[in-house]
Amino acid sequence: MQDMEFTIERGKLWMLQTRNGKRTAKAAIKIAVDMANEGLISKEEAVMRVSTKQVDAMLHPQFDENARKAAKKEGRLFATGVNASPGAAVGQVFFDADTAEKKGKEEGLQVIMVRPFTKPDDVHGMLAAKGILTSEGGATSHAAVVARQFGVPCVVGASAIRIDLEKRQMKVGDVVVKEGDWISLDGATGEVFLGKLDLTVPNLEEQQDLLTLLNWADEIARLQVWANADYPKDARRARSYGAKGIGLCRTEHMFFEPERLPIVQRMILAETIEERKKALDELLPFQRSDFEGLFEAMDGYPVIIRLIDPPLHEFMPDEEKLFEEVITMRVKGETKGLAEKEKLLASIRAMHESNPMMGLRGVRLSIYMPEIVEMQVRAIFEAAANCTLRGVKVKPEVMIPLTGTVKELEWIQPRLERIAKQVMSEKGVNFPYKFGTMIEIPRAAVTAGEIARLAEFFSFGTNDLTQMTFGYSRDDAERNFLIKYVEEGILEKNPFQTLDREGVGRLMRMAVEEGRRTRPELEVGICGEHGGDPESIEFCHLIGQNYVSCSPFRVPVARLAAAQAAIKNR
Amino acid sequence: MQDMEFTIERGKLWMLQTRNGKRTAKAAIKIAVDMANEGLISKEEAVMRVSTKQVDAMLHPQFDENARKAAKKEGRLFATGVNASPGAAVGQVFFDADTAEKKGKEEGLQVIMVRPFTKPDDVHGMLAAKGILTSEGGATSHAAVVARQFGVPCVVGASAIRIDLEKRQMKVGDVVVKEGDWISLDGATGEVFLGKLDLTVPNLEEQQDLLTLLNWADEIARLQVWANADYPKDARRARSYGAKGIGLCRTEHMFFEPERLPIVQRMILAETIEERKKALDELLPFQRSDFEGLFEAMDGYPVIIRLIDPPLHEFMPDEEKLFEEVITMRVKGETKGLAEKEKLLASIRAMHESNPMMGLRGVRLSIYMPEIVEMQVRAIFEAAANCTLRGVKVKPEVMIPLTGTVKELEWIQPRLERIAKQVMSEKGVNFPYKFGTMIEIPRAAVTAGEIARLAEFFSFGTNDLTQMTFGYSRDDAERNFLIKYVEEGILEKNPFQTLDREGVGRLMRMAVEEGRRTRPELEVGICGEHGGDPESIEFCHLIGQNYVSCSPFRVPVARLAAAQAAIKNR
DSSP, X not given: OEEEEEEEETTEEEEEEEEEOOOOHHHHHHHHHHHHHTTSSOHHHHHHHSOHHHHHHTTSOEEOHHHHHHHHHTTOEEEEOEEEEOXXXXXXXXXXXXXXXXXXXXXXXXXXXXXXXXXXXXXXXXXXXXXXXXXXXXXXXXXHXXXXXXXXXXXXXXXXXXXXXXXXXXXXXXXXXXTTOEEEEETTTTEEEESOOOEEOOOGGGOHHHHHHHHHHHHHOSSEEEEEOSSHHHHHHHHHTTOOSEEEEEGGGGGGSTTTHHHHHHHHHOSSHHHHHHHHHHHHHHHHHHHHHHHHHXXXXXXXXXXXXXXXXXXXXXXXXXHHHHHHHHHHTOOTTHHHHHHHHHHHHHTOOSSGXXXXXXXXXXXXXXHHHHHHHXXXXXXXXXXXXXXXXXXXXXXXXXXXXXXXHHHHHHHHHHHHHHHHHXXXXXXXXXXXEEEOSHHHHHTHHHHTTTOSEEEEOHHHHHHHHHTOOHHHHHHTHHHHHHHTTSSSSOTTTSOOTTTHHHHHHHHHHHHHHHOTTOEEEEOSGGGGOHHHHHHHHHTTOSEEEEOGGGHHHHHHHHHHHHHHTO | OEEEEEEEXXXXXXXXXXXXXXXXXXXXXXXXXXXXXTTSSOHHHHHHHSOHHHHHHTTSOEEOHHHHHHHHHTTOEEEEOEEEEOOEEEEEEESSHHHHHIIIIISOOOEEXXXXXXXXXXXXXXXXXXXXXXSSOOTTSHHHHHHHHHTXXXXXXXXXOEEETTTTEEEETTEEEETTOEEEEETTTTEEEESOOOEEOOOGGGOHHHHHHHHHHHHHOSSEEEEEOSSHHHHHHHHHTTOOSEEEXXXXXXXXXXXXXXXXXXXXHOSSHHHHHHHHHHHHHHHHHHHHHHHHHTTTSEEEEEOOOSOGGGGSOOHHHHHHHHHHHHHHTOOTTHHHHHHHHHHHHHTOOSSGGGSSOHHHHHHXXXXXXXXXXXXXXXXXXXXXXXXXXXXXXXXXOSOOSHHHHHHHHHHHHHHHHHHHHHHTOOOOOEEEEEEOSHHHHHTHHHHTTTOSEEEEOHHHHHHHHHTOOHHHHHHTHHHHHHHTTSSSSOTTTSOOTTTHHHHHHHHHHHHHHHOTTOEEEEOSGGGGOHHHHHHHHXXXXXXXXXXXXXXXXXXXXXXXXXXXTO
8 A cells, every 4th residue: 555645737647756555454454355355466465465463463452542532632642752562551650660560460550660761670570560661762772672572562762751760750841640640651652641541452253354364364374373272261262263273281270270279289298199199089070171171162173282291399389488487486486387387398398499490390290200190181081082972073182291202202101092092992982182292302302203203293392492492591581681682682582482493493393304204294383482473483384384373362463474474485 | 361160181171161250450451451561462452351440440449458358257247239339438327318418418427328228208318428228129229220320339139137217227137237337338349347447549650550551542542531620639630640631620619719709799799890890800819820720730731711600699698598597587576687688688589590500600691790701711811821921831721601602602702802812912922722612502502503603612511411402400300200210211321421322412413513514623522521421432432522521530431431432433
């Protein structure tokens, strides 16, 4: 679409200049779809004319356009700055990171953090905020880089604002905003308004043009788009957004529900296998009903269920808090209940690990304590059998996490497959199923040819694979050196958001090639966060994956990205 | 050497049978050297006839043979069992892991831990013991596997022993050994003696045959053997054992010395760069004199000095202890000194990382806080210049740890090289030097072709490379699942002791090949513990490394292993 400037002088038309027309995301989509429908451009061209950012914008909260206009009319436009990180945010103003974090995390307020500029020390506050506003800096300032990394709406360099950190207020002219006052900011336009503006959350099903475009995308794409979903409601949303399967269901989330956690803790602290099995027997019906809900929601589509992954201490009470209680009781000379607390503390301490990310979790835990995954596999297959008997078409795929050597699979997979077969024969039903593994340990990528002897599918866990390939603990790195690395250009992008093709990607390519050499029909996907990032999706296309799996909200973006990858790399 | 059985019957000689003769390590070496000197076998054959285990035995404490004979004569042989892990140990008996750890670690006693059998819970006690004795189990029992993994002398399955855990004693017939009594055990023979037996520590320089054999080994080997040494005394020992260079000097060890640690802590807690530089200026003379000692000891040989590697919180007081003090003071209402303690605690907490192994350390720390390594490089080059002026021949090589991308080197290396050149011009001297990096992050191995653009040498840090390639935190893994993995055959060997050729090794081979493609003269070595393991040394030979570097005590073993690798793979 073109903006054209022309004049008519003495009956003659003069074209003065022309440039690509600015338009809203909605208009861009409508124009592309209309032109394709009118036969002016091909479907492929229509798909290429809309950007993934535009699709993304259609699915995220935005300020209601009428509200925005009204606010401007009422003189509530407080300032404008650089549109540093897109998204609309409404919240109360706080002027330092510690307060922002406290108000946001502990008190649950909606916080807009305001600073002249930000530094690495401020990141914890920025993460707790709904929006960030600075009076200094540009599109590559610390605030802007961090905000984009974490997807927090952000306006920087709003230089009309005078921030007074002593008085805890900011001013433009005579208009004063004090700490605790409400503002609304739009990181896509750089506007900052006084007070609260109404947000609209777009509904995909009402957006006919977008739906049409995404259907064309699906026809063109070679990669399928699946979704990561732990609960039936997520699975239903994923399906309504066009997901063709569940690429990751994290079973441990089910362990954290309030009525289940005490049973989980009893299971962990069990001193005999019998005690442990008894607790697991109580957990089985919960898990089975979770899985039934998932299978029903995804009727006809594959559902990949990952067996328990985190270290057991994640399910236990906080060690530090308990330690503080014990010390306090000891100093005060209180004895009632002390012995139990001390015993619990000792148990939790015995589970302590110096680097839990690389400790007793995933398949290691399953080999150390097979009873948990035996229960989980029974729950999965009982649920699948029950659904089958009700006429639901199930395709369960059991995923073993954190494999590093094929021998781990040789140890655990046959005993789990025995349970699967046993349940099917108990219930007298038959349905297709698979056993496979995540590729998230560098050694798994390097020995994928061996691993594919047992694994019927690979799913790249690129969060952990990125952590271990770079040797970065994400929690630690994103708080400190990673920000500096992106600022200084040592890393072009945060590798946890956009796949590092040169390092992590090279391992992935190796794994696909060597895995398929062993098992040509190997199903390969990705379930790390990269599965929703367009540039990473293109790479997944290039190395011949079958699908990408991402958060339900990213599914439409991923569908478009998958089609664009196919067109660009024909 | 053959044991032969014969008879002479009616004037005729009958050879009945013949088999390889058992002989001590010393005898094996003497026979091989004598036969080569007599021209009966080649030097290569002599080198192949002695095992690395025999050389190892010649360098470790052993029971004095006369003392052993005397003890037997005196009836002090208490029991015999399976020789599960070689080495001689003398210590006091304790019957459970907690006591063994307490006596060994806190009270500094020499402990022999005795149990009917061991379980994973017992590992902390086994690690604190000089020797381990069990009455049950065989060569692949938990006790045997763990003891071999950690190099603790161990006798298992001494089934004549009746252990009474209640009475805290053990018995063979009427002979009773109570908790705290002394025993001596030989893990190479399976013998257990009452009381203390004299140990002899062999002196290499007196062992002429071994020295001859090792010189032949050096002529044959293609790999050089270097040593890991942090202090001049270690460097001197390394050299006397035949090391041809220092492959790893860990500079941070120098930060822990009692008179330096307070300065280091002041440097870390500095609130301005000026304060930090002031503290670093105080540390510089210490480091410089450490390095001068190393250069003097290694006169003429290369010395690789690794810049600071560990995270800064390792230099700070223990967080938990401080927390306990703070809570106690608060509960008691004590205020004197509380504020300072609280401030220190807050500073330490701000440095806390969830997975410190993969956090802010190595080159990341150098980019985050370049002042420390700038001081270190100045200290290295000032020391090298001073030594040169005294006529010592120096070959410093500065090693940057934990590199994951060439861009890290592009950021830090030029500014360090500038300091190097500046010091040389200040002092008016010139000497050869190199800047290089460790390859210990999987991504570094995968992108080694790029990294070699800047790095003039690679040194494989196979401890960390194994941790990250497997996704194992060594501290955590060796305490729990790794033991089970070896027992169950999921891992053939502990990959921290013997290099995993299939996974870690594949990455190493890739790094050597692609690094040399960029820089054909690239110097490649290894400084992880594997550098002293014969099987791993063979692999280093196979992939074309220039040297292996290991603990000074392992140098003779490594020299033999390097020669054997060359002969076997001709």
